[in-house]
Amino acid sequence: MTIDPLMAQPVRIFDVSLYLRCPRLLYFQAMGRKVHPEAAAPATLLMREVALSLSEIGPEEAADLGGWLREALERALVELPAIFPDRMNPHDLQAAAEEVGAWAAEVAPRMVLALQLITPSTVEVDLRSDRLGISGRVDRVVSRGDEDGTPNVKVPSMMRVDLPPEAGVWRSDRLRLAGYAMLLEEKLETRVDLGLVEYLRAGEVREVEIRPTDRRRVLRIRDRVRLIGEGKLPDRPREAPCDRCPVLDACETRQTLASKFF
Numbered sequence: 001m002t003i004d005p006l007m008a009q010p011v012r013i014f015d016v017s018l019y020l021r022c023p024r025l026l027y028f029q030a031m032g033r034k035v036h037p038e039a040a041a042p043a044t045l046l047m048r049e050v051a052l053s054l055s056e057i058g059p060e061e062a063a064d065l066g067g068w069l070r071e072a073l074e075r076a077l078v079e080l081p082a083i084f085p086d087r088m089n090p091h092d093l094q095a096a097a098e099e100v101g102a103w104a105a106e107v108a109p110r111m112v113l114a115l116q117l118i119t120p121s122t123v124e125v126d127l128r129s130d131r132l133g134i135s136g137r138v139d140r141v142v143s144r145g146d147e148d149g150t151p152n153v154k155v156p157s158m159m160r161v162d163l164p165p166e167a168g169v170w171r172s173d174r175l176r177l178a179g180y181a182m183l184l185e186e187k188l189e190t191r192v193d194l195g196l197v198e199y200l201r202a203g204e205v206r207e208v209e210i211r212p213t214d215r216r217r218v219l220r221i222r223d224r225v226r227l228i229g230e231g232k233l234p235d236r237p238r239e240a241p242c243d244r245c246p247v248l249d250a251c252e253t254r255q256t257l258a259s260k261f262f
């Protein structure tokens, strides 16, 4: 069945990631179930907040990145309870501050190089294309200079708290970036051939070429996400991460019912 993208709500890039984890999670999400194993831990939120503020760093401050990160952490500790009032308690925040403080001290030397790849930039940019039927919020849009130094190339960049693979980036990160690249192209009416993944724990930024196969894959996943939203139960993937799945019981029940009928 072909779906007219203009007639439907845009599919979120976030749901493309969920589909890649397990398509059935989208089915249960559409039924109103909570499908995320756990809310982001305070340390994750804190780390992201510190990393987001790197967009504001000037060249002089970058010379003492360790000191700057400590100050950014102090600021985030004050602001985070106001940003996520229902997800912070003082005890958890204190433990998170110790973890993130140790992280900042460890990654600061590596981040000096990474910083050049992600600044200047604008953070948390909302993007939407009714023509393509997708939408999303990208963590950062970096402005890159051309040969004479004039910033004229835009690069989408996403943050991941996980560690990176040995080489390149994780497949789901590559596909998400292809989605953001298509959205940025539509917004800016310019070609976007490159994306970045910021692997925060490792203090590394990796570049990704935006490939045609990844663009096509995102658009096909968009179609499948829509069908699932309309009530089509997807097959259970063989490699699905069922161990810690919050909808395991409901999923097994559906499986049993299906095998009774067929």
Ligand code: SF4
Binding pocket: 022, 023, 024, 025, 236, 237, 240, 241, 242, 245, 246, 247, 248, 251, 252
């Ligand atoms: S139990 Fe497994 S197959 Fe079912 S939704 Fe969860 S991860 Fe997917």
